[in-house]
Amino acid sequence: MQSRLISVRPWLEKNGLFPKGKLALVTCYMAGLDIAIYIVKTFAGRLRPSYASYLDGWVFFLTAIVVTLLLWLAKRWVSARLLWRVRSRLIVTYFFIGIIPVVLVAVLAGLAFWLLSGQFAAYILRTRIDSTLQALNASNAAVSAEIASDLDAGRDISSVKVKRDPGWTTIAWLNGAIVFSADSGANSNLPVFVSRDLTAVVEDGDRLFLRSVTSLPTKRGSLTVASSRPLDPRLLTELSNDLGEITLWKSDTESEHPTPLY
Template sequence: MISVSMPPAVTRESATNITSDDCGGCIRVGFAQILPGPSWAGCYNTAVGRLRVFLSRLGWAGRLFLLLAVLWLPVRLLAPGSVLRLLLETALVLAGLAAGLIWTHRVIRKAIWRLRNRLVVAYLFIAVVPLALVLALTAIGAYILIGQMALFLLRTELEHRSEALLDPAVGLAATPPQRLEERLRWLAPYFRERYPGLQFLVRHNRVYRDPDGAALDLPPNPAPAAAGILSHNGRHHLWAHAAQQGVQVDLVAPVTARLLESVAPGIGEITLADLLPGHGGAAPARIRAGNLPPPRHRFDLEVRWFTLVPVAGQETPATLSIATRPSAVLGLLFGGKMDFMQGFWGLLLVSLAILFLVFVLVALAIGISITRTITRAVHGLYEGTRRVMEGDFAHRIEVRGSDQLAELGSSFNRMTENLERLLRVEKEKERLQSEIEIAREVQNQLYPKQVPMLRRLELNATCNPARMVSGDYYDYLSLDGSKVALAIGDVAGKGISAALLMA
């Protein structure tokens, strides 16, 4: 007899309406289910078990990351500027990277478990990734080349403009001193048409300035013949210097937006700027000219590039940057020829891109087809082995083609066919063995169970068949109290047939 005590909170009438709690057990008595209240020990054990599973799945790197994160939070609040926080943050980042790599490896390993995914990933690394790298390298090289070509055009033209100022400076330096002022007044209007705001400074026995009162911040000890870019009063200038027979001539023309646009018309947005502030903390010289040209086609992307140009009298160079497009650079290089061939080259580029895309799609289709043949054969073998493990030896996989994979599938089918035949033979052998065992028991029942008791003779007999059953037989026949007849028989042959004939 089993007695069950009812909890105070649970009655027999309400016992059947109570659902089970994850943290508690239950006892079923008759038709009523009686549940105790929630077990806090069970809840604790369940939570601890789930936490252990979670930590085991995280791995050592994940557990280290959580530990460092727990230590970092109070240090961040209590000692925000300490060395300990820096060390913990460094360790936290390293542990996070390690955990990320481990989890990425796990995800990849799980994703490429199937042979099809593994072959796709292999195809990506063998074909797609190198092709993407080549295309990326080509695009980056074209981007850099267009930027370098544009800046080469700008720098070359700016150097030509500054060197063009050197010729009149050398001419003025070679002029006799008594004719300097006259020739200066004659040349100034002509060169100011090409270089607006041009200033002249001639130093001999006296100083000639044009316009009068022009103040120039010139580099000290220049070469006898020098030209370049000069930064003066927060602006950039083209500068040329010549010195002959004690006469020093300096020509300075401000670099204006109009001048920059005329250097390479329509090439794009040009910016010339100093890297550091000027003398006395003045703002760095900076000038911008031109606008980004509109794209002529879809592939006419924006290109931004820069270079460093030396500034006379300064240790730090200035930056010359440009925002342009390939069509603007190529059009400036080839001029009218580029305009004439623009449509042809664009059509050729689109045609080659379409042809390249068609080849890629055809190669992709062929690769997918070959991959499917491999994965189909392997998947068939995988399913076949599972069916064989379940005992279905009659399962055959589909064989397509005449390659090595098809031969492998045929070999599997022959193997399962042989296994099925061997299994049938074994079952037949077991059946025959069972029947022989029954025949042996029957034959043993035919032998005499009791031996006649004689006064002067003790009889004992046994039969040892060559096989489990045989055609041998013996028996006793008592004639009277002192005589016995022995019956011994033997059928030619062995096995069941002889035993049946003897029976």
């Protein structure tokens, strides 16, 4: 029996389970006392149940104290097992203090740069679209002035020079009737969208256009000239040069997953 106790003690000491501190000894003493009272209560209950009822309170009280002390000792044992040495803890502390903040700052800076670069690219594209609109407006104003001058002088306006780029159209109406067109498929009636001067991006059907409309009074009546250029992938590619990939979406769609226009 003594040899078994001698072999058990080194195992308990190796695993940190052998009671060494005052708290551990008190816990062992309280646990032994609780077990002894429980055994006495059991034998007394066999002799007379009333005797056992006197010891129920003590058993409950001692068991509660022992469980509390064991939980506290278990916490200390787990903490001792899990905590590293002071040097290792300092290394981890320096890592979290010195390295992690740098990484977080780098990640946040990269995210901010990515967001700002997208906003800046959108601003540059909008500026280029506005510049193209102004150029379209200037060209349309020049064509309007030339057509008005020819009408006032009674000259033939079919020889008016206009841009002939792919998709670029210029149409003139006099008193609502078409008098000049660089688009053979143009409607002869005055559309609703040319009821006033404008220079903007408009939606016509299911397509987008850069459009400029100019109205001038002439001796023969009211002259309205409209020049349009499609806002298509070709123009977007031209405008978004060195800006990366550009995707155009409709802003007024009610779908949760809208399909991009281009």
